[in-house]
Amino acid sequence: MALLSPIVVLPLLGFVLNGLIALSGRRDPVALRAVTLIGCVLPLLAFGFAVRALWALEAHPEAALIEPLFTWAVIGEHHFAIDLYLDRLSALMALIVTGIGSLIHLYSSGYMKGDAGYARYFAYLNLFLFFMLLLVLGHSLLVVFVGWEGVGLVSYLLIGFWFKDTLNAKAGKKAFIVNRIGDAGFLLGIFALFSLVGSLQLDIIQQHFLHEDIPVITATVIGLLLFIGAMGKSAQLPLHVWLADAMAGPTPVSALIHAATMVTAGVYLVARLSGVYEAAPLALAIIASIGVATALFAATVALVQTDIKKVLAYSTVSQLGFMFIALGVGAYGVAIFHLFTHAFFKACLFLAAGSVIHALQGEQDIRKMGGLARALPLTFIAFAIATAAIAGLPPLAGFFSKDEILWFALSSSQGGHGVLWGLAALSAFLTAFYMFRLLWLVFLGQPRTEPALRAQLHEAPWNMNIPVLLLAAGSLVAGFWAVPGYLHTLLPAPAIMPALAGWHGGVAGLAIALALAGLGLAVWRYGGSRYQPAPAGAPMAFGLQNLLTNAYYVDALYQRTLRTPLQFIAQHLLWRWSDQRLLDGSLHLAAATARLTARLLAYLHNGQVQWYLWLALLGLVLAVLLS
Amino acid sequence: MDKLNLLLGLSLALFSIGLLGLMIRRNLLIMLMFMELMLNAVLLSLVVFSYQLAAVSGGVLVFLLFVVATAEIALAIPIVVLLVRQKRSLDPGLYADLKG
Numbered sequence: 001m002a003l004l005s006p007i008v009v010l011p012l013l014g015f016v017l018n019g020l021i022a023l024s025g026r027r028d029p030v031a032l033r034a035v036t037l038i039g040c041v042l043p044l045l046a047f048g049f050a051v052r053a054l055w056a057l058e059a060h061p062e063a064a065l066i067e068p069l070f071t072w073a074v075i076g077e078h079h080f081a082i083d084l085y086l087d088r089l090s091a092l093m094a095l096i097v098t099g100i101g102s103l104i105h106l107y108s109s110g111y112m113k114g115d116a117g118y119a120r121y122f123a124y125l126n127l128f129l130f131f132m133l134l135l136v137l138g139h140s141l142l143v144v145f146v147g148w149e150g151v152g153l154v155s156y157l158l159i160g161f162w163f164k165d166t167l168n169a170k171a172g173k174k175a176f177i178v179n180r181i182g183d184a185g186f187l188l189g190i191f192a193l194f195s196l197v198g199s200l201q202l203d204i205i206q207q208h209f210l211h212e213d214i215p216v217i218t219a220t221v222i223g224l225l226l227f228i229g230a231m232g233k234s235a236q237l238p239l240h241v242w243l244a245d246a247m248a249g250p251t252p253v254s255a256l257i258h259a260a261t262m263v264t265a266g267v268y269l270v271a272r273l274s275g276v277y278e279a280a281p282l283a284l285a286i287i288a289s290i291g292v293a294t295a296l297f298a299a300t301v302a303l304v305q306t307d308i309k310k311v312l313a314y315s316t317v318s319q320l321g322f323m324f325i326a327l328g329v330g331a332y333g334v335a336i337f338h339l340f341t342h343a344f345f346k347a348c349l350f351l352a353a354g355s356v357i358h359a360l361q362g363e364q365d366i367r368k369m370g371g372l373a374r375a376l377p378l379t380f381i382a383f384a385i386a387t388a389a390i391a392g393l394p395p396l397a398g399f400f401s402k403d404e405i406l407w408f409a410l411s412s413s414q415g416g417h418g419v420l421w422g423l424a425a426l427s428a429f430l431t432a433f434y435m436f437r438l439l440w441l442v443f444l445g446q447p448r449t450e451p452a453l454r455a456q457l458h459e460a461p462w463n464m465n466i467p468v469l470l471l472a473a474g475s476l477v478a479g480f481w482a483v484p485g486y487l488h489t490l491l492p493a494p495a496i497m498p499a500l501a502g503w504h505g506g507v508a509g510l511a512i513a514l515a516l517a518g519l520g521l522a523v524w525r526y527g528g529s530r531y532q533p534a535p536a537g538a539p540m541a542f543g544l545q546n547l548l549t550n551a552y553y554v555d556a557l558y559q560r561t562l563r564t565p566l567q568f569i570a571q572h573l574l575w576r577w578s579d580q581r582l583l584d585g586s587l588h589l590a591a592a593t594a595r596l597t598a599r600l601l602a603y604l605h606n607g608q609v610q611w612y613l614w615l616a617l618l619g620l621v622l623a624v625l626l627s
Numbered sequence: 628m629d630k631l632n633l634l635l636g637l638s639l640a641l642f643s644i645g646l647l648g649l650m651i652r653r654n655l656l657i658m659l660m661f662m663e664l665m666l667n668a669v670l671l672s673l674v675v676f677s678y679q680l681a682a683v684s685g686g687v688l689v690f691l692l693f694v695v696a697t698a699e700i701a702l703a704i705p706i707v708v709l710l711v712r713q714k715r716s717l718d719p720g721l722y723a724d725l726k727g
Contacts, residue, residue: 605726613646613649
């Protein structure tokens with residue numbers, strides 16, 4: 001009995017069925033109900049199969065389940081097989097993807113209700129699950145790469161879901177193009193691994209790196225190439241620019257793809273190939289540096305954002321930075337732990353934000369919210385729980401994972417350092433501050449909503465509230481499952497520096513103090529009714545705020561240094577000169593020559609009968625003379 | 628033998644006069660007449676050659692070609708008449724816009 005293939009195939013089936021309904025263009029209630037049913041039930045079934053597969057795996061946890069499907073290609077001695085592979089790491093990922101995915105599908109049936117592209121939306125969402133599960137369950141890097149590219153494609157399709165607005169379409173293109181840069185690195189890494197190992201099977205690569213003597217430089221180059229792919233997908237500096245713009249998509253998409261699952265694929269990839277990085281300390285150091293830089297960078301930018309989804313987007317970038325800090329100090333299991341808890345509270349935050357946006361009929365500016373707790377009590381409770389979880393207040397989910405990350409950033413013998421810890425702790429403090437700022441500005445304080453809108457405020461329907469509340473419950477308890485311990489056989493924790501042994505409690509206490517300080521600062525600054533936001537368009541109070549609002553002008557920098565020269569080359573060199581002058585010009589020249597010849601020859605044909613006779617005589621004379 | 632060469636020379640002279648006239652005269656009816664002259668020159672050479680080769684069929688062919696020439700002129704004259712109705716002129720240069 002096939003254990004793994006149904007997990008992957010069911011969402012694909014959903015994509016095909018919903019895609020057919022979308023193509024048929026039917027929008028009557030029967031078709032819509034069928035779309036909802038197919039779209040929500042098939043992911044749930046996939047979740048059921050994932051649970052069953054986990055059950056089968058736990059019977060013999062030391063041996064991974066491998067399910068061969070078919071051989072893709074045979075080139076010489078190399079067989080490229082499509083196999084599915086399940087060990088504890090991929091099982092955990094599959095559960096996150098199908099579980100949270102199912103909840104978000106259910107939520108979408110409320111959020112997207114009445115949208116003209118309802119069937120198309122569910123088709124895309126199911127397709128996303130298919131590719132994501134392929135990425136997670138692939139046995140060969142080739143299959144992983146197919147999934148990797150597939151989720152990128154669906155991400156593009158869903159960011160630009162409302163493509164009639166040019167801005168949305170542009171945001172989709174931006175995400176796709178920035179991801180291509182990372183994918184190029186990933187692909188080069190795959191080539192390098194294949195030429196080194198001779199196989200793309202993940203477990204063979206892992207064993208090869210653990211048991212063979214690989215030169216450090218080789219491992220470093222491969223590790224960095226793969227990490228470039230992870231940087232693109234997981235929005236790390238300097239390839240982070242697409243994630244904030246990706247918020248142009250529907251909010252459940254932001255929750256599923258751009259918070260809980262797809263953007264964590266980079267973290268999964270690095271953890272999956274931890275053997276490569278174990279042989280490359282320099283690559284690990286670079287990962288940790290980029291991780292902490294991203295965490296701090298995004299946390300500061302999130303301080304001043306005024307769009308509710310932008311705050312959450314930068315917060316996602318920042319949390320992904322935390323995961324890469326953990327990866328960079330060798331604590332792969334801890335990174336996956338944070339991935340796991342983050343999936344709960346960030347999905348919950350996004351869905352709750354979606355309910356707010358839904359209730360306010362599309363308003364996303366937090367300066368025009370405030371005091372929504374009374375109208376949306378359930379959403380408020382869920383949002384508050386998830387906020388406390390991401391801020392790292394015990395005993396919520398985020399506390400456990402973030403505490404472990406901070407602890408290993410300080411104490412790991414594979415690159416733990418006081419500076420790394422200090423910057424990470426500062427980011428954690430800022431996280432607490434901006435998240436509680438968001439909570440206060442949206443749900444508490446004076447209502448700043450439009451008075452006309454205030455009367456119509458209503459709690460979201462049940463199919464939106466249930467996922468939000470379930471995810472909030474997950475944010476409450478997910479931290480109690482010690483994921484690093486569960487994954488210990490696959491991803492052993494790094495050794496602790498002996499001098500720091502026994503200090504874990506103190507460091508954790510400091511982390512809690514920082515989170516509470518962030519909470520306190522946010523309450524002091526934004527609490528009560530004193531806060532009055534500056535009206536939109538007002539000049540910024542000070543330069544730093546300007547800098548942060550524009551995300552350190554990274555976009556403008558790329559605009560100046562990359563886009564302008566590229567556009568110049570494209571427009572003037574390639575289009576105006578090469579295409580229009582050289583190619584078109586040569587064709588125009590040929591055409592003009594033909595036309596000129598024709599005009600000259602046309603003079604012979606002037607309609608004068610006697611002129612023709614002279615020509616005939618000339619021809620006759622020539623024929624006689626030349627014969 | 629000399630007589631035949633003389634006749635062939637006459638045929639050549641008639642043909643040349645016909646061609647020259649056709650090329651330099653600017654009157655459609657005159658041009659048609661010169662064309663007939665050329666045709667008759669060719670027929671004369673045909674008669675000469677058939678006599679030379681003692682082929683009776685040549686003589687028969689000449690009579691058939693007379694019929695063809697008659698039919699041709701019977702078509703050409705009405706065309707000229709129709710043209711003249713258009714522009715009241717026999718100058719072929721005025722009808723240059725008939726070119727395809």
